[in-house]
Amino acid sequence: xxxxxxxxxxxxxxxxxxxxxxxxxxxxxxxxxxxxxxxxxxxxxxxxxxxxxxxxxxxxxxxxxxxxxxxxxxxxxxxxxxxxxxxxxxxxxxxxxxxxxxxxxxxxxxxxxxxxxxxxxxxxxxxxxxxxxxxxxxxxxxxxxxxxxxxxxxxxxxxxxxxxxxxxxxxxxxxxxxxxxxxxxxxxxxxxxxxxxxxxxxxxxxxxxxxxxxxxxxxxxxxxxxxxxxxxxxxxxxxxxxxxxxxxxxxxxxxxxxxxxxxxxxxxxxxxxxxxxxxxxxxxxxxxxxxxxxxxxxxxxxxxxxxxxxxxxxxxxxxxxxxxxxxxxxxxxxxxxxxxxxxxxxxxxxxxxxxxxxxxxxxxxxxxxxx
Ligand code: NPG
Numbered sequence: 001x002x003x004x005x006x007x008x009x010x011x012x013x014x015x016x017x018x019x020x021x022x023x024x025x026x027x028x029x030x031x032x033x034x035x036x037x038x039x040x041x042x043x044x045x046x047x048x049x050x051x052x053x054x055x056x057x058x059x060x061x062x063x064x065x066x067x068x069x070x071x072x073x074x075x076x077x078x079x080x081x082x083x084x085x086x087x088x089x090x091x092x093x094x095x096x097x098x099x100x101x102x103x104x105x106x107x108x109x110x111x112x113x114x115x116x117x118x119x120x121x122x123x124x125x126x127x128x129x130x131x132x133x134x135x136x137x138x139x140x141x142x143x144x145x146x147x148x149x150x151x152x153x154x155x156x157x158x159x160x161x162x163x164x165x166x167x168x169x170x171x172x173x174x175x176x177x178x179x180x181x182x183x184x185x186x187x188x189x190x191x192x193x194x195x196x197x198x199x200x201x202x203x204x205x206x207x208x209x210x211x212x213x214x215x216x217x218x219x220x221x222x223x224x225x226x227x228x229x230x231x232x233x234x235x236x237x238x239x240x241x242x243x244x245x246x247x248x249x250x251x252x253x254x255x256x257x258x259x260x261x262x263x264x265x266x267x268x269x270x271x272x273x274x275x276x277x278x279x280x281x282x283x284x285x286x287x288x289x290x291x292x293x294x295x296x297x298x299x300x301x302x303x304x305x306x307x308x309x310x311x312x313x314x315x316x317x318x319x320x321x322x323x324x325x326x327x328x329x330x331x332x333x334x335x336x337x338x339x340x341x342x343x344x345x346x347x348x349x350x351x352x353x354x355x356x357x358x359x360x361x362x363x364x365x366x367x368x369x370x371x
Contacts, residue, residue, distance in 0.1 A: 001038040001081050001110060003368065006072045006103070008064055009033045010362035013295065013324050020137040022165035022193035023054040029293045032060050033328065033356070034067070036106040038081075043110025044351060046301075047102035048265035048292040055191065055292075056098075056219075056240060056266065063099040068366055071096070071103055077368035083108035087269060097243060097268035104269035105301060113346035118304065120341050120348075123274050125307030129338035133159030133314035134322060135189065135291065138168050142175045149176055149184075155322075156337040159185035159211070159314035165193040170204055177208045185314065189214040192240055196224045203232045211313065212237040212259050225256035235259050239290060243267055245275045252283050259313070263290035264305060265298075273305055281310035291316030296329025300347040303332070307341045328356045 011031045018027045032047035047067075049058040070093050075081060078089060086104040093100075112122055119125075134157040139145040149160055162172060173188060180186075187210050194202060194216045202216055212235045217224045219240040229236040237259035242248050244267055251257050260280050264273040280287045289306035292298070299317060306315045319339060320331035329349040332339050342348025 001040040001114070002079055003036050003038050003076050003081060003107070005037040005368070006067070006076060006106075006366045007035040007037070008067060008364045008366070009035070009356070009360045010060070010064075011295065011328060011356065011359045012361050013327065013359060015293070015323060016325060018137070019293065020139075021163045022138070022191045024052070025137075026050075026293070029295070029323070030060055031295050032063055032102065033295065033297065034102045034106050036103075036110055038110050040114035041110055043106040043108070043113060044297050044347060045102040045104070045106030045109065046295055046298040047098050048263070048294060048298060049098040058096060058098045063096065063102075066093070066096045066099045067103065068364065071099055072366045075103060075107070076366065081107060083111055083271065087271065098265040101265045101267075101269040104271065105264070108270065109346040116345045118343050118345060118348050119270070119301055120304035120307045120343070123270060123304055123308060125304055125341060126309050127307040127341060129340050130303055130306040130311070130317065131158060131314045131338050132317045132319070132334070133157060133161055133185070134318045135161040135316045136163065138163050138165060139172075142172050145172050146175060146179055149180060153180070153184075156334045157318070158337050159187070161187045161189055161214070161316065164188045164190050166198070173205060173208050173210070182209060185211055187211040187214065187237075189239070190216040192216070192218050196221070196227065199228050199231050202228060206233045210234045214261060215239040215241065222251050222254050222256040225251070226254045229255055229257065237261055239263070240266070242276065244272060245279050248276050248279055252280070252285055257285070259286040259288070261290040262287050262305070263292060264301065265292060266290070270301060270305060274308065277305075277308050277310045286313055287311055288313035289315030289317055291318070293323060296320065296327045296332065296349050297347060297351070299332055300329065300342045300349040303339060303341045326355060328352055328359065
């Protein structure tokens, strides 16, 4: 295909409740939604970068500029473009994996819509439904957290992830384990909030039989994670540290993790995400699909990714009503504790254009030189 135009949109989606992590509180998701127009039809993508460089160095303003100045011009008008060409064509530009992932996602969507193939079928998905978990932010009290866990279980979630940070770790974890029992699938996520000096403290989580502890130390501290993994019985999972198959291979060979959270945006796209899945699975390392408060577009793609056979642990892909009053696609619903993987061509979801237009706060259309 040949891309004629790439449209960028900022979309403002208020969250139903603020989401607090070790690096701040979000009360709305500012999503960067991307639409490509090709001679084969349209495709949609989503850039998962946050408003500020708090989770990782990428952030939305910068992603917009990078897409406009470097990435979009490298693809616009390129003849015979397919999704597998996107990363090679963008390779000379360092980093910016989330921006690149959004473009690859939109090109892949256009390609698959035209071919009548779903994301899940293209990626090699094997499941019709996935079992999602729910991620609960840092709360103002243990009582509030217990109420939220209780509501989540009533809604049908079977795995709960608690955000932790120094000062909000052993007490809430103990309280949740105590109240909801040993059968609750429980895990924690620190978003790099601890140091190597905290290793003995983190070992105190071991008695709570957690599924995993996610990204306790700094992103670049693989040696520290390996030390921690040797010291504690809770499996160490990496998120922010894993940005490619190469970094997954390095982390695994150092013994820094036994589980990997795969986020397509963080590794530069769904094709690299599949490669990380394939590699980890070949090494006997468990994977699960992370979430970044995506709109229905990213959620559809994540459901497809999570339908691959190695995704044996529940992912952070909750139903739409856990996040937003209103989304830019029809909502994804939790039915008997599962969410259906879209089967239609491409992402398999339609964009609700009036909602998209109403929530759009910024728009720019980029066209190739000949247009
Ligand atoms: O359900 O989408 C979700 C949220 C899951 O906790 C979650 N995501 O650190 O993994 C994370 C965190 C996150 C959210 C990271 C937004 C960055 C942005």
